[in-house]
Amino acid sequence: MTLPSQNVIAEPQQLVKMTYREGMRQAIREAMLRDERCFLMGADVGRYGGCFAVSKGLFDEFGPEKIRDMPLSESAIAGIGIGASMNGMRPIVEIMTVNFSLLALDQILNTAGTLLHMSGGLFNVPVVIRMATGSGRQLGAQHAHSLEGWYAHIPGIKVLAPGTVEDMRGMLWPALEDPDPVLIFEQQVMYNMTEMVSATPVPVDIDHAKVRRPGKDVTLITYGSCLPKSMTAAETLAQEEIDTEVIDLRTLRPLDNDTIFASVAKTHRVLIVEEGWRSGSLAAEISARIMENLFYELDRPVDRLCASEVPMPYSKHMEEAAVPQPETIAAAVRKLVL
Amino acid sequence: MSTKTVTKEKKDKVSPEQREHYHHLLHQMILIRRYEEKAAELYQASKIRGFLHLYIGEEAIATGVMQALTPEDSVVATYREHGHALARGVSADVIMAEMYGKVTGCARGRGGSMHLFDKEHRFFGGNAIVCSHLPLAVGIALADKMQNKPNVTVCFLGEGAVAEGEFHESLNLGALWQTPTLFVVENNLYCMGTALRYHSSNPNLTEKAASYNVKAVQIDGNDVLAVEQAAHEACDYLRSGKGPYFIEAITYRFRPHSMFDAELYREKAEVEEHKKRDPIILFTNYLKENNLIEDGEIQAIEADVAAVVQHSVDFAENSPWEEVEDLTRFVYTERSLS
Numbered sequence A: 001m002t003l004p005s006q007n008v009i010a011e012p013q014q015l016v017k018m019t020y021r022e023g024m025r026q027a028i029r030e031a032m033l034r035d036e037r038c039f040l041m042g043a044d045v046g047r048y049g050g051c052f053a054v055s056k057g058l059f060d061e062f063g064p065e066k067i068r069d070m071p072l073s074e075s076a077i078a079g080i081g082i083g084a085s086m087n088g089m090r091p092i093v094e095i096m097t098v099n100f101s102l103l104a105l106d107q108i109l110n111t112a113g114t115l116l117h118m119s120g121g122l123f124n125v126p127v128v129i130r131m132a133t134g135s136g137r138q139l140g141a142q143h144a145h146s147l148e149g150w151y152a153h154i155p156g157i158k159v160l161a162p163g164t165v166e167d168m169r170g171m172l173w174p175a176l177e178d179p180d181p182v183l184i185f186e187q188q189v190m191y192n193m194t195e196m197v198s199a200t201p202v203p204v205d206i207d208h209a210k211v212r213r214p215g216k217d218v219t220l221i222t223y224g225s226c227l228p229k230s231m232t233a234a235e236t237l238a239q240e241e242i243d244t245e246v247i248d249l250r251t252l253r254p255l256d257n258d259t260i261f262a263s264v265a266k267t268h269r270v271l272i273v274e275e276g277w278r279s280g281s282l283a284a285e286i287s288a289r290i291m292e293n294l295f296y297e298l299d300r301p302v303d304r305l306c307a308s309e310v311p312m313p314y315s316k317h318m319e320e321a322a323v324p325q326p327e328t329i330a331a332a333v334r335k336l337v338l
Numbered sequence B: 001m002s003t004k005t006v007t008k009e010k011k012d013k014v015s016p017e018q019r020e021h022y023h024h025l026l027h028q029m030i031l032i033r034r035y036e037e038k039a040a041e042l043y044q045a046s047k048i049r050g051f052l053h054l055y056i057g058e059e060a061i062a063t064g065v066m067q068a069l070t071p072e073d074s075v076v077a078t079y080r081e082h083g084h085a086l087a088r089g090v091s092a093d094v095i096m097a098e099m100y101g102k103v104t105g106c107a108r109g110r111g112g113s114m115h116l117f118d119k120e121h122r123f124f125g126g127n128a129i130v131c132s133h134l135p136l137a138v139g140i141a142l143a144d145k146m147q148n149k150p151n152v153t154v155c156f157l158g159e160g161a162v163a164e165g166e167f168h169e170s171l172n173l174g175a176l177w178q179t180p181t182l183f184v185v186e187n188n189l190y191c192m193g194t195a196l197r198y199h200s201s202n203p204n205l206t207e208k209a210a211s212y213n214v215k216a217v218q219i220d221g222n223d224v225l226a227v228e229q230a231a232h233e234a235c236d237y238l239r240s241g242k243g244p245y246f247i248e249a250i251t252y253r254f255r256p257h258s259m260f261d262a263e264l265y266r267e268k269a270e271v272e273e274h275k276k277r278d279p280i281i282l283f284t285n286y287l288k289e290n291n292l293i294e295d296g297e298i299q300a301i302e303a304d305v306a307a308v309v310q311h312s313v314d315f316a317e318n319s320p321w322e323e324v325e326d327l328t329r330f331v332y333t334e335r336s337l338s
């Protein structure tokens, strides 16, 4: 799976082929070398090499103090990371997957999300919490959900969702520099995805969405694993003379209204694609914002393509049927331009 | 604390029934072993997907514990549960079909390897959020107690689960309310890649259980007779209404944690060393030394097991897939419209 990325730098930079997994590994490594307050903490990040092999090799390079293996105690993993961040450290907290992060939800919402406000601005929580999300590997109903939209509901935290190798590589550093809690959602189905990226890291703008493919007929808003699928769909549609503009949200909270609105004002037709469940989804929020702000710009009602409202099934054909696919995305776009 | 082992003792007189029972135990363990060896092969052939966690090396525990149960008792297991399902009497056919993702599987192909369920055998899953099933087991046992039923609920868990908050919450409440719950910790020394000494301040698990006033024993989990005896003692205790019981069965996982594990955290030599205490070899040797089995009888067991395994594969191969139209069924209970 390769994704043509526009923001591969113009400078005479050397380009290297890199996986999504390697992008985060290098980002962690660079952060550790750059800032001695950084350390990685989580279950199996050290001796095992990370449950998705993201931190493989780092234990040998940095040792057990900096690459800290932790027990299966998700609430404590998040809570201790929050505490350390409040007292001068810059922990990178790894929770294996979003499914298990629900055991840490209390700390993320009730502590990380509230402290700055509750303390009247006294206490910052500059923690970064990373976790894998998404379906596509037949892992069933307790290992394959996409719950980042829920996290995007919480004021006080920032939510990032890298959909390219370059973003995976470049989002960690600005996240660590952010004075507030940042969650990074990594697509488990994309860890092996490769892309050409510059040999030296490029900082990523985590405050703005990015137009991945300019187009004039339809605006397709998406992020994460639905980005490559949407790009594929857009290529198919281009052959049918349907020119799709693909917007990669990148940051799910706060949402970048400006980029979205500018595109909608141009195309007047919108499809929002995500792997979260439809009811109360991030897509619902975006749709509402467009309706509230650009009602008279719309030629058609905003459309959404989300996951079926079922726990994720194990068998392949059912799992595929449960989430957006390039074919279903293209079909939804066609309906908008008919 | 000494770990109880039985198979070192010599047997003088054994009744024909007892002899037959021993053969049954051996049959069960060999069935689990060969079944899972087949599953691993089918995984390589991409017939089985998702996560597959093998129980190879730990067969004596499920086999021994199930001997003490009645059909009305309940079983709650983890994602490493093929052996438990087989030993509980769930048909090899429907388990295999489930792993294939076929509609004839015990969960219609929606669960997969990690989520086996069987109502008739009171087999409450296949739970893949580590430790999430402990409160469930206490609740099932509480319901039996409140309805004055003499049943026990067995809850299998790995030693990794001991670090989760729900472990402590469940032992505390089970003991406080004296629920008939049997906690069986399958201590295979590694929580994925993290050895107990790297994640527990006190690696003595029976002390942890005892601190909640739960009766706790440690046994040799590779000795099927020691497990069986401990399970009988535990169930007698539980049925007399004295509250929960905790068995720590020391064992070893011969295979990787799942099919995605490079085993960076342990040496091959260590695995080989542990294989000398293979539960099937230990028990076979014991039976031979005491003239309780003949080579021909072992061959007959192997032949019977091979037929059961092959039958399950044929059954799965020849079974249909679930219709995609059924994707949204069972999210809510189906009620007849009459």
Ligand SMILES: Cc1ncc(C[n+]2csc(CCOP(=O)(O)OP(=O)(O)O)c2C)c(N)n1
Residues within 6 Å of the ligand: A043, A072, A074, A096, A100, A103, B080, B128, B129, B130, B131, B157, B158, B159, B160, B161, B162, B186, B188, B190, B191, B192, B253, B257
């Ligand atoms: C809450 C939660 N955190 C993390 C995981 C990922 N995970 C699955 S199995 C496992 C290891 C559990 O080890 P242990 O309890 O010792 O049981 P074993 O696998 O050795 O049988 C981990 C970390 C999970 N499934 N659930």
